[in-house]
Amino acid sequence: MAGSRSTVRNTLARLLLLSGLALHSLTAGALDTSLPAAIDLRAESEQAGRQNGPLIILFSRRDCKYCETVRRDYLLPLTTSAGYRNRVVVRQINQDSDAVLINFRGETTTHARFANSEKIKLVPVVAFYGRNGKQLAEPIIGTRLPDFYQGYLDDAIEKSASALRGR
The missing domain is CATH 3.40.30.10 (Glutaredoxin)
Structure with missing residues (x-):
């Protein structure tokens, strides 16, 4: 029983990490509204x-x-x-x-x-x-x-x- 709880916790932790990374990528891309700065x-x-x-x-x-x-x-x-x-x-x-x-x-x-x-x-x-x-x-x-x-x-x-x- 203890082993299965550990497996479930690890799986949940991985899913949370992956969903957090996916959310970060989506919001980072959505926030990039920069235009090239004038240089010359x-x-x-x-x-x-x-x-x-x-x-x-x-x-x-x-x-x-x-x-x-x-x-x-x-x-x-x-x-x-x-x-x-x-x-x-x-x-x-x-x-x-x-x-x-x-x-x-x-x-x-x-x-x-x-x-x-x-x-x-x-x-x-x-x-x-x-x-x-x-x-x-x-x-x-x-x-x-x-x-x-x-x-x-x-x-x-x-x-x-x-x-x-x-x-």
Whole structure:
């Protein structure tokens, strides 16, 4: 009897451990909503230009729950969508970060200083850039109405693509 209790306890312990590991993997994957951080805006805008699309930048902050919503629900899907993944380059600039950044003129700055130079006060802001830092469409400020946000994003991308084609 003592042997069977020990076997049951060991089996239960293994099942709990496995279910805990499975839950951890699921939640870890679900929580990864990061976008690539901007590193070299000049090179990243050139890459977007070669794809005939804009460099899309999410100006964000670490503590911004609205930024998380925009990142997770709208911008991350662009990076995997067949209609957009080869047309746009999506990056993030953190308004509260001292991470090094090369600006559109090839000068070294930080995420925070660049956001300040772009007059970013409130976040989230989604901005659309062409080569040399030219803004191609009006930035999307805030989260606006969730039911229409994808439409705002699609319109800004199309306006950006038209500006790049010279229309």
